Amino acid sequence: MTTLATLADILANTPYWVWLISAVSVWRGLSRTQPREVGIGGLTLMPIVLVGLSLHNLLGDGLTSAILAGTGMGGLLGLAAGFQLESQFVPQKLDNGRLRLPGEWTSLIMALVIFGTRYIKIVTGIVNPTTAHADAFRGGMAIISAFFLTMLLTRTVLRLRMALA
Numbered sequence: 481m482t483t484l485a486t487l488a489d490i491l492a493n494t495p496y497w498v499w500l501i502s503a504v505s506v507w508r509g510l511s512r513t514q515p516r517e518v519g520i521g522g523l524t525l526m527p528i529v530l531v532g533l534s535l536h537n538l539l540g541d542g543l544t545s546a547i548l549a550g551t552g553m554g555g556l557l558g559l560a561a562g563f564q565l566e567s568q569f570v571p572q573k574l575d576n577g578r579l580r581l582p583g584e585w586t587s588l589i590m591a592l593v594i595f596g597t598r599y600i601k602i603v604t605g606i607v608n609p610t611t612a613h614a615d616a617f618r619g620g621m622a623i624i625s626a627f628f629l630t631m632l633l634t635r636t637v638l639r640l641r642m643a644l645a
Contacts, residue, residue, distance in 0.1 A: 546616070548622075581639075
């Protein structure tokens with residue numbers, strides 16, 4: 481019963497703007513499930529925001545060995561996933577310099593996970609600071625953040641390369 485009450489307290493005491501950011505993330509992610517045409521700005525806007533959040537997650541606690549190891553593992557896995565996803569969801573270059581991107585669910589999942597890891601990290605720091613500073617927790621957060629950051633950067637660079645070719 482205490483765990484449920486604590487969870488309810490956490491959700492009830494979360495500022496409204498956090499839920500607004502979450503709703504925008506869901507809306508933007510859902511819009512990417514449909515094919516769309518994008519220019520350079522459309523390719524780079526969401527990645528810039530998510531890269532900022534991911535870097536803040538990765539570097540916010542300093543560079544301990546757990547964070548460095550997690551970043552390395554997550555980065556390698558994210559690189560492989562980025563190449564794999566771009567080979568499955570190949571953009572089409574249009575005559576007007578824009579790209580036609582196929583619809584996919586990865587962007588929604590990525591936005592929610594990046595947002596969610598930041599939220600979990602903050603809540604854990606408030607509710608249980610000992611856990612938040614444990615190497616296993618910090619390393620796990622680093623793996624997740626680095627995975628999605630590297631996957632996002634890989635996909636963005638591959639798409640920009642196609643758009644600018």
